[in-house]
Amino acid sequence: MIISVASGKGGTGKTTVATNLALSIGKAQFIDCDVEEPNANIFLKAKIKEHEDVSVSIPEMDKEKCDYCGKCSEFCVYNALAVVPSDVLVFPELCHSCGGCELVCPKDAVSWNERIIGRLEHGQVEDIDFYHGLLNVGEMQAVPVIKALKRKVDKSKNVIIDVPPGTSCPVIESISGSDYCILVTEPTPFGLHDLKLAVEVTRHLNIPFGVIINRDGIGDRKVERYCKNENIPVLLKIPERRKIAHLYSKGIILASEVYEWHEMFGLVFNRIQEEVKA
Ligand code: SF4
Ligand code: SF4
Numbered sequence: 001m002i003i004s005v006a007s008g009k010g011g012t013g014k015t016t017v018a019t020n021l022a023l024s025i026g027k028a029q030f031i032d033c034d035v036e037e038p039n040a041n042i043f044l045k046a047k048i049k050e051h052e053d054v055s056v057s058i059p060e061m062d063k064e065k066c067d068y069c070g071k072c073s074e075f076c077v078y079n080a081l082a083v084v085p086s087d088v089l090v091f092p093e094l095c096h097s098c099g100g101c102e103l104v105c106p107k108d109a110v111s112w113n114e115r116i117i118g119r120l121e122h123g124q125v126e127d128i129d130f131y132h133g134l135l136n137v138g139e140m141q142a143v144p145v146i147k148a149l150k151r152k153v154d155k156s157k158n159v160i161i162d163v164p165p166g167t168s169c170p171v172i173e174s175i176s177g178s179d180y181c182i183l184v185t186e187p188t189p190f191g192l193h194d195l196k197l198a199v200e201v202t203r204h205l206n207i208p209f210g211v212i213i214n215r216d217g218i219g220d221r222k223v224e225r226y227c228k229n230e231n232i233p234v235l236l237k238i239p240e241r242r243k244i245a246h247l248y249s250k251g252i253i254l255a256s257e258v259y260e261w262h263e264m265f266g267l268v269f270n271r272i273q274e275e276v277k278a
Contacts, residue, residue: 001276002159003269004178006202007185008194010037010165013214013238014184016248018162019043020255021182022128024265029157032132033174034164035118035145042251046123046130054133054148055114056097056141061088065109072101072110093140118145120152129157142170150177158269167197175202180272181209182235188219192226199232208275210235212268233275235268 005018015032019040022030032040041048059081061072066088073081073088080094081101092115102110118135131152133145142164150173153159163174163181175181181202185195195211202209211227216237227234238244247254255262 001180001273002153002155002161002178003180003182003272004161004163004175004207005182005184006163006171006175006198007165007183008167008196008198009190012165012184012186012191012194013212014165015040015043015162016214016238016254017182017184017212018160019253020261020265021269022160023253023255024262025158025160025269027127027157029129029152029154029159030131030162031149031152031159032130032162033146033149033170034162035133035135035142035149035170036164038132038134038162040162041123041130041132043253044125044128044130045251046125046128048121048123050122052120053116054118054120054145055116056095056144057099057112058092058095058097058115059090059101059110060113061090062109062111063087065107067107069106071104071106075100075104093138096141097144117141120145120148122152129154143173146170146173150174153177167201172201172205175205175207178207179276181207182212182268182272183209184212184214185223186215186219187213187217187221187223189222191219192223195223195226199230210272210275213237215240233271235271236264 007014022028032038070083073083078094078096080091082089117139120133123130133149164170183198185191210233217240
């Protein structure tokens with residue numbers, strides 16, 4: 001079963017939930033798709049054993065063949081090409097490697113170069129097979145790194161995917177193909193606003209989902225009321241407690257320190273399994 005853990009915005013406790021869940025279910029695969037800021041391994045502490053580069057294809061124009069007609073730059077909706085009287089300028093960071101410029105070029109002047117934009121790292125901690133991706137500084141295309149990570153999904157295991165914050169393309173790429181999605185939120189007006197956006201995306205992808213409320217007690221009951229009205233299951237409420245914040249600040253997973261939480265995340269997993277089977 002593939003369970004993705006998402007939230008409408010950063011800092012809601014998404015990685016806390018994902019790492020606690022992985023630890024509580026034991027034999028699992030953990031994939032941190034938050035490639036701009038992967039932090040799950042601060043908590044899991046997997047020993048990295050392997051890494052591999054992630055690259056994308058970028059066009060190069062053959063100046064012998066090109067007649068600077070401009071059809072390629074007219075086609076490129078990402079503005080990754082500019083044709084000037086005696087040159088075609090390529091802006092690699094904007095290119096989405098869609099291949100369209102090659103298709104529209106009447107002179108067969110387009111060839112391809114590989115450009116490294118990030119890397120994957122793979123490691124192990126206890127029974128957890130761990131992967132995360134790292135997008136190089138200055139790169140804007142998180143999706144190719146996430147796609148490379150998703151190719152590592154081992155369907156023979158329970159897979160936990162730590163999704164980037166927000167509701168944009170990297171989020172959709174990370175969540176797609178999941179059997180279930182946990183949406184982590186806080187009981188505040190901002191939390192509710194971002195939860196509503198995350199619910200829209202998850203419904204659109206037709207993935208069953210439930211909510212975990214983190215820092216319960218800091219705000220109001222509007223998130224709970226919203227979930228009740230929308231018939232969204234609240235899987236767990238994690239209270240605002242000094243001890244929990246203290247463990248988090250030290251990079252310690254709650255379920256590894258307090259057996260009660262190990263059990264509670266285990267129950268969340270059982271409930272998800274039942275909902276997916278139903
Ligand atoms: S479409 Fe082909 S020939 Fe025309 S400017 Fe682009 S690379 Fe050159
Ligand atoms: S591959 Fe697609 S995105 Fe990249 S330059 Fe060509 S048309 Fe633009």
